Amino acid sequence: MPQFWKPGTEKPRLLDDEEGGLLFFSSSHSSSSGFGYSSIERLRQRLPVFKYRTAILYLVETHATTIVVGETGSGKTTQIPQYLKEAGWANGGRVIACTQPRRLAVQAVASRVAEEMGVKLGEEVGYTIRFEDITKNGVTMIKFLTDGVLLREMMDDPLLTKYSKKRRETEGGVRGPRMDPAILSVEGRGFNVHIHYVEEPVSNYVQAAVSTVLSIHNQEPMGDILVFLTGQDDIDAAVQMLNEEVQSRGRNSSEGISFRVAIPVAGPCFGIRKGSDSGFSTRDKSRVKKGLALIPSWF
Ligand SMILES: Nc1ncnc2c1ncn2[C@@H]1O[C@H](COP(=O)(O)OP(=O)(O)OP(=O)(O)O)[C@@H](O)[C@H]1O
Numbered sequence: 001m002p003q004f005w006k007p008g009t010e011k012p013r014l015l016d017d018e019e020g021g022l023l024f025f026s027s028s029h030s031s032s033s034g035f036g037y038s039s040i041e042r043l044r045q046r047l048p049v050f051k052y053r054t055a056i057l058y059l060v061e062t063h064a065t066t067i068v069v070g071e072t073g074s075g076k077t078t079q080i081p082q083y084l085k086e087a088g089w090a091n092g093g094r095v096i097a098c099t100q101p102r103r104l105a106v107q108a109v110a111s112r113v114a115e116e117m118g119v120k121l122g123e124e125v126g127y128t129i130r131f132e133d134i135t136k137n138g139v140t141m142i143k144f145l146t147d148g149v150l151l152r153e154m155m156d157d158p159l160l161t162k163y164s165k166k167r168r169e170t171e172g173g174v175r176g177p178r179m180d181p182a183i184l185s186v187e188g189r190g191f192n193v194h195i196h197y198v199e200e201p202v203s204n205y206v207q208a209a210v211s212t213v214l215s216i217h218n219q220e221p222m223g224d225i226l227v228f229l230t231g232q233d234d235i236d237a238a239v240q241m242l243n244e245e246v247q248s249r250g251r252n253s254s255e256g257i258s259f260r261v262a263i264p265v266a267g268p269c270f271g272i273r274k275g276s277d278s279g280f281s282t283r284d285k286s287r288v289k290k291g292l293a294l295i296p297s298w299f
Contacts, residue, residue, distance in 0.1 A: 040115070040116050044075070044079060044082075044116060047073075047074060047075030047079060047190060048070060048071070048074040048075060048186050048187065048188030048189065048190065049068075049070060049074050049075035049076060049079050049080065049186050050075065050079065051188075052068075052184060052186055053079075053083050055184060056068060056080060056083060056184060057083060057084070057087050059182040059184060060084065060089075061177070062177055062178055062182070063177050063178045063179075063180070063181060063182040064176070064177045064178065064179050064181075065179075065181035065182070066181065066182045066183075066184065067181055067182070067183045067184070068080065068184050068186060069183065069184070069185045069186065070185070070186030070187075070188075071186070071188070071189045071190070072190075073189065073190035073191060074186050074188060074189065074190060075186075075190075076186070077098060077100070077109050078109060078112055078113050078116065080098075081096045081098045081113065081142045082113065082116065082117065082142070084096050084164070085141050085142055089164040090141035090142065090164060093138055094141075094162070094163065094164040095140060095141060095142070095143050095162055095163050095164065096141060096142045096143070096163070096164055097143050097144075097145060097150065097160075097163050098142065098143070098144050098145075099144075099145055099146065099147045099150050100144060100145075100146060100147075101146070101147055102146065103129040103130070103146055106127045106128075106129050106144045106145060106146055107127060107129070107144075109144055110125055110126060110127035110134070110144040113125050113142060113144070121134060122134040122135065122136060122140075123136055123139050123140065124139065124140060124141050124142065125140070125141070125142045125143075125144075126140040126142075126143050126144075127143065127144040127145060128143060128144075128145040128146075128149050129145065129146050129149060130146070130148065130149065206229065206234050206237050206238050206241070207241070209227050209229065209238060210238050210241045210242055210245075213225055213227060213242065214242075214245060
């Protein structure tokens with residue numbers, strides 16, 4: 001269950017994303033997801049990529065390039081760096097690098113992996129984004145960074161010598177890995193996804209997204225709805241429309257919708273929870289108006 005910052009509890013660290021979003025990270029070292037270590041281990045093992053752990057390690061060992069294809073949420077980003085670390089790829093002061101397109105994704109995933117490993121962010125697991133280097137020389141084994149930072153590092157060090165590369169030892173001497181890329185397809189999804197299309201093009205997709213949210217809210221049982229929009233303006237407009245709807249429902253019925261605005265990680269989105277259990281109901285107009293980001297820690 002995601003955890004939120006509630007009045008009276010320790011204030012989480014607030015990160016400002018360059019795309020204009022905001023993200024809360026739990027500042028405590030304990031599991032911000034509220035799961036204990038063994039639950040995290042169980043969650044890790046339930047991810048689709050876990051079944052492929054040995055195959056991935058074998059392919060990485062034997063090929064210069066391994067391409068892993070899998071559904072979103074299957075565990076590629078959070079798990080594969082950990083598998084590599086567990087297999088010794090970060091021994092001897094080497095570093096496992098994992099790039100993400102955006103700063104916020106880098107911070108979120110580094111924070112999550114540090115939590116899964118039970119370590120403090122910035123030590124065994126760190127990240128580097130422009131103007132911020134949360135890594136420790138000789139200590140950091142898994143480093144998340146933006147594509148841009150990696151490119152910059154390549155300008156100074158084209159062979160990326162500090163990152164982990166292995167050569168296969170054979171009786172006849174040292175032999176390099178195979179140069180043809182290995183491609184591995186991870187089957188399975190973390191969540192069931194059903195895709196529905198509108199029958200006709202819509203002239204205002206923000207309005208259409210809001211109408212869809214309301215119709216899901218009216219027809220489906222209790223749960224969360226995530227909406228992906230293209231930018232902050234669209235998110236603000238959608239929040240405003242929903243806020244107006246909530247206010248008018250508030251006048252006419254006791255039914256509530258609470259929602260939190262989230263964060264561009266891979267792409268801008270916001271989340272809505274049916275019911276009013278989060279303590280951050282949209283009836284708290286001041287929060288909504290300020291566009292305050294109320295973020296589950298797993299975003
Ligand atoms: N910050 C987080 N807090 C809680 N759970 C998380 C967090 N980040 C990821 N997860 C969980 O870990 C799972 C794997 O996420 P991961 O990012 O590794 O998937 P992925 O295959 O890399 O997805 P994508 O292709 O979208 O990058 C997710 O399904 C989610 O359940």
